[in-house]
Amino acid sequence: MATTASAPARRGPRTRAELLDAAERVVLRDGPAASMNAIAAEAGITKPILYRHFGDKAGLYVALADRHIETLLERLRTALTQSGTRRARTEAAIDAWLRLVEGNPALYRFLIHRGQAEEPQVRDRVAVFQRRLGEALAAGIAAELALPEPQWPRAQAWAHGIVGMVQAASDWWLDEQPFDRAALTRHLADLIDGAYARA
Amino acid sequence: MATTASAPARRGPRTRAELLDAAERVVLRDGPAASMNAIAAEAGITKPILYRHFGDKAGLYVALADRHIETLLERLRTALTQSGTRRARTEAAIDAWLRLVEGNPALYRFLIHRGQAEEPQVRDRVAVFQRRLGEALAAGIAAELALPEPQWPRAQAWAHGIVGMVQAASDWWLDEQPFDRAALTRHLADLIDGAYARA
DNA sequence: TGACAGAAGTTACCGCCGGTAACACACTGG
DNA sequence: CCAGTGTGTTACCGGCGGTAACTTCTGTCA
Numbered sequence: 001m002a003t004t005a006s007a008p009a010r011r012g013p014r015t016r017a018e019l020l021d022a023a024e025r026v027v028l029r030d031g032p033a034a035s036m037n038a039i040a041a042e043a044g045i046t047k048p049i050l051y052r053h054f055g056d057k058a059g060l061y062v063a064l065a066d067r068h069i070e071t072l073l074e075r076l077r078t079a080l081t082q083s084g085t086r087r088a089r090t091e092a093a094i095d096a097w098l099r100l101v102e103g104n105p106a107l108y109r110f111l112i113h114r115g116q117a118e119e120p121q122v123r124d125r126v127a128v129f130q131r132r133l134g135e136a137l138a139a140g141i142a143a144e145l146a147l148p149e150p151q152w153p154r155a156q157a158w159a160h161g162i163v164g165m166v167q168a169a170s171d172w173w174l175d176e177q178p179f180d181r182a183a184l185t186r187h188l189a190d191l192i193d194g195a196y197a198r199a
Numbered sequence: 200m201a202t203t204a205s206a207p208a209r210r211g212p213r214t215r216a217e218l219l220d221a222a223e224r225v226v227l228r229d230g231p232a233a234s235m236n237a238i239a240a241e242a243g244i245t246k247p248i249l250y251r252h253f254g255d256k257a258g259l260y261v262a263l264a265d266r267h268i269e270t271l272l273e274r275l276r277t278a279l280t281q282s283g284t285r286r287a288r289t290e291a292a293i294d295a296w297l298r299l300v301e302g303n304p305a306l307y308r309f310l311i312h313r314g315q316a317e318e319p320q321v322r323d324r325v326a327v328f329q330r331r332l333g334e335a336l337a338a339g340i341a342a343e344l345a346l347p348e349p350q351w352p353r354a355q356a357w358a359h360g361i362v363g364m365v366q367a368a369s370d371w372w373l374d375e376q377p378f379d380r381a382a383l384t385r386h387l388a389d390l391i392d393g394a395y396a397r398a
Numbered sequence: 399t400g401a402c403a404g405a406a407g408t409t410a411c412c413g414c415c416g417g418t419a420a421c422a423c424a425c426t427g428g
Numbered sequence: 429c430c431a432g433t434g435t436g437t438t439a440c441c442g443g444c445g446g447t448a449a450c451t452t453c454t455g456t457c458a
Contacts, residue, residue, distance in 0.1 A: 169363065
């Protein structure tokens with residue numbers, strides 16, 4: 001039916017990248033509840049091929065996330081190691097994150113909001129991303145403060161906390177938008193800077 | 200089979216509380232992926248009764264969450280309004296949260312970690328809890344700092360950020376446990392207190 | 399050129415899920 | 429005695445993630 005003479009429907013192999021493109025389109029359109037059938041249809045193929053490529057749904061989602069995670073981690077590391085004041089580094093790192101959030105909320109929700117969850121395996125593997133963010137930030141903080149190794153756990157606690165802070169504030173801000181991105185960056189940097197203690 | 204003469208299997212009505220008890224047992228045992236069938240079986244009944252009581256899975260989960268949310272919110276409000284130093288209030292609020300996390304990780308994951316998610320309706324309604332935490336904290340901060348109304352959004356940004364901070368730090372800490380609860384409380388209170396800026 | 403290995407892709411199925419329709423049984427009040 | 433109401437059941441629906449088994453195409457090498 002779908003494959004009449006007028007629609008040759010390519011028999012050749014799809015590349016992994018093409019499949020991921022299709023999957024991304026569907027996920028960004030339907031949210032993380034996107035079904036494997038829908039993704040396969042979007043890619044112009046059927047389910048078993050997806051499973052041959054990615055193993056299971058978790059594998060597909062991880063592959064999807066990996067395309068963006070490295071980019072973002074790199075931007076954060078750049079922000080964290082740039083020259084200038086510590087405050088500038090703080091703001092640059094937060095802003096790198098908020099730009100992603102503002103520019104593509106659907107992608108953000110997919111990446112960090114572990115939207116799918118159903119299967120524990122998916123939750124765990126996607127949660128890894130948040131952990132990697134935290135570890136990257138912990139390294140940045142330890143370097144920033146020149147902390148000796150015994151104090152690393154403290155830096156880790158702070159780092160994972162800060163990642164969660166920016167993430168939760170992003171969620172709230174996406175819904176409410178009471179001010180622009182730059183203002184949120186400032187407010188969060190203020191908080192990390194100890195503005196609450198001084199207020 | 201399961202209902203032989205030796206097991207009369209009660210024909211009388213189950214109360215809503217009994218059903219919630221059973222649901223809670225299953226959710227804490229199997230995680231948020233617990234199926235309605237499993238919950239019904241645990242309660243000694245069958246699915247349609249659950250649906251008569253709670254409408255759908257989201258309804259059951261909300262009812263389940265509501266049993267604990269008010270308690271926790273009350274504890275937080277108490278901590279936020281107690282007398283003493285600001286630092287003491289900060290630590291008391293964080294510690295109230297961490298006690299729940301440490302005392303019943305499974306319940307914590309269910310409440311805050313929006314584990315289920317599959318259906319958007321469930322996600323949204325469960326996410327409401329985190330929002331309420333944030334709003335309660337925002338009120339506390341606005342009161343603490345005697346902020347005029349125009350500055351409330353700033354307090355909200357901080358509050359929702361801090362809620363996320365404590366939550367993310369809890370997640371990490373539950374897995375790693377590099378120090379005890381009191382130390383985590385101190386570290387997080389330090390961060391809010393501006394220790395990073397002073398370091 | 400042609401037989402063939404193997405990748406690419408399909409159909410058809412499995413068990414389970416959330417959710418519902420339709421029916422069976424007890425208990426009460428008129 | 430019987431209707432009505434609430435409690436429970438069985439049996440089903442469509443759709444999900446995932447898989448087995450088969451077909452069809454394509455490139456390779458004698």
